[in-house]
Amino acid sequence: MGNYVDRFNTTDRILHWVVAISFFLLLLSGLGLFAHTFFNYFSLFGNPQQGIMVHKWAGIVFFIFSILLFLRHAAETCRFDADDRRWIVKVGGYLSRKRQEIPQGKFNAGQKLFGIFSGVATLVMGATGLIIWDPTAYLRELTQFALMLHGLFFTLFMVGMVVHIYLATVGNPGTLEGMLWGRVTKGWARKHASKWYQKVVKG
């Protein structure tokens, strides 16, 4: 492998991309329900009724795979040490051009926080989505609250996703390769996840 080190195996990558694709399906099929401005997105699915149908089934796929993805990495993402706390205080060094060395494990503290948020948000979206699936089957107050929470967590999820996509692509060159082909350069590993890299090197 020479200059490369393995980061994500095939199962990791398939889980991640099923989650990503179903997220975008949910986004496109749900925008029309979010605001009048986006109503025309339903035409991507033929008509609004079909769009809503796609939204419901994509929701099931997203829920299952997102939870699986979370559980797969839960041991890593839910453990924070002193370096992680330093990373959070310095916002990963993203606010300055100065080079900062904050040793990180396989995932940095920001990725861990996003992973935990995704897990929680998936549960909230799933539970509220199930209620809105048939909006007249429950107490009115419950459905109204579910509609509000579903919208609120959609907003948070989408903002988180914009940040996630930026940092995983142009913001940190070389990161996307790990999720596309499973490997990153050794230089990347030393810069972004030095503690993880040391462990990999030592075997």
Next chain:
Amino acid sequence: MKRKAFLIDTTLCTACRSCQVSCKQWNKLDAEATVNRGSYENPPDLTPQLYNQIHFIEQDQNNDMRWLFINRRCMHCADAGCVKVCPSAGALYHTKEGLVAYNQDKCIECHYCVNGCPFDVPRYDAKKKVTKCHACIDRVQNGLTPACVKGCPTGTLQFGDRDRLISDAKAAGKKLYGENDLGGLGVMYVLDDEPGTYRLPKNPAIPASIFFWKDVVKPLGILGFWGAIGVAALHYVTVGPKRIEDTDDDQHSKGGE
């Protein structure tokens, strides 16, 4: 166009239910089988085939029967929860007379309006489309009164310019329900008791969670999306990406394995 409204003086109602029947006839709504529940009220609630209903309040007061009646229906709010939550523009809308009508062809069957209404009025029919009182907009726009008003023999139901109805009622010394709530209701009542007795909310308002969803979360969502993209772009051109510098690889050649 001046805003039109109903004024329903419950003190004049004899519960003859002409309004229910006239509405069903004009709107070609099918009859439904009901059961005797030991009450004169029938049917017991609004249905997809019943746009307005006489609700009976039957109270035992010292062995005396106290009977109150109220015509329940869509309240045609100016600030209407159903219009607020409906994702499909034009499925539920305000007519130029200020009444809340709907177009079933545009209804996308999401049922949101059922939950957005402060008065629990909209119903869904067998075709899974929204139904409710639309104030016989087809009649009104041709200079006629709604069918229920036409059928009312006691003058309980009135329909006309909203301002006129209010000033006339006030001149007669009557207290109105719904004059200012939700931007002013399109159905105002003269009541013989507290609103709660008639199962009407004392201060009707759009449910708090519906307000928060549509007036806070929705604009924040749109702002959040463009804001996050803006912040990312700003970061890219100011701080810039975290490139892997040559020194990273130098370390590698020095360190060996």
